[in-house]
Amino acid sequence: MAYPKSRNSNNYNQDQGKRPRRPQQRNKQESDSVIGQGTTKLRKRIRDIERQLEKKKDVLPSNIKLEKQRELSTLRVELQNLQNFNKAKDLAKKYQMVRFFEKKKALRSYNQIKKEYTEMENSENVDKKELKKLRKKLTHHEIDLAYVVNFPKDKKYIALYPREDADIDMNDENVKKGTLKTDTLRNEFKKQFEQQLKEGTLKVSIEEILKGKSLRLEVPRIELAPDAPELQVQDEAEEEEEDDFFE
Template sequence: MAKIQGKRSNALGSSLEMSQIMDAGANKIKRRIRDLERLLRKKKDILPSTVIIEKERNLQALRLELQNNELKNKIKANAKKYHMVRFFEKKKALRKYNKLLKKSNESTVDKDLQDKLRAAKIELCYVINFPKTEKYIALYPKDVPSTDPKGVELTNIKRDQFLNLVAERMDTKTLDVSFEEILMGKKLDDDSIGLTLSHKVDHSDESHASSTKGANKPEQVEEEDDFFE
């Protein structure tokens, strides 16, 4: 009986140690991962199978925790870095939508106006649902000369990809934050990272650039000077 109790005590101690490591931050987690990798690499042949299984499970849990930790840090950094630009773009997109809505109420048969109104909805949903883990791609970037035309082209492609994804999710009502919820002031939940593209922009997208470039490009809003009201 004492033997079984001893095993339980060891397991409890191991669980407590893991809990303390996971709460200690990324550096301690990385250090513990290296220690476990070294242990399994050097002593796997002499360790009992139960110990090996336990250490491998601990290693897997620590790697997952490290990924989560790094993801949280990335989200936190992006939130701080892009807070103001997203704030102003939301304001600008909402102002654009309201102007178009007012015109639309006066002329419901204007097809071009209805298309612009839909585009404005998509832009507003884009700002709110843009992934927290990604570098924010502005809808209304400043028109300044670029020293990297290729980079600008790829950025435009990626923006179009996100706009297309937002439009698709808006139509199927699968956005994390719907257009109606945005109008009520809702934002992404803390545990939601927003949209994710199924693939990254690569060179295979270059042939597609000419056909998408400008297709979903947001229109510049009138009264540009009150952007920073």
């Protein structure tokens, strides 16, 4: 008569019908299971591995230690990518209404000039000089429209039509510097979108904007190179200093 193997057997797992997993296999599966589960679980797993490495650094075999370090680096990269995405999502939400109203304003101005341009272009006695001026105006409004729709959602939105604040002291040196910095950045983005408009490389073209298409939230992912040094993840509590001039 054949007897069933014990549940405590080192060579057999009755529930799964296979050999028990080695400790490093279990650890790897634990790390895989927390990926995609949010920053809290990722941080906990990172802390667990850090403690293991610190506590057993003199007794761990070199291959196990190397495996732990690689696992730790992978989790740190995953945490940084998740934090970057969460930050970008918060920025997109924060500036959603500003972008919405600026798009309406840019679209209204564009449609008005487009109508004038089309009417003059189709008239019997076309004034070429005036038509050229209107074409220039239309291009200007196309750039504005490209700006408000194509401005990266993972960055602080720099208003195309900044509001005037009567309480701001324009004689203050800090205010002057902040305003100059914002104006410079705005112009850089406008030049970028102007160039993309000419080349036809806008992520959302004017034709697509007129059809109601909007920009998707895209956040570049960090990829860990095999020989890369350990990544130091920025704490989410270390918030970037807010700059009121951007709004």
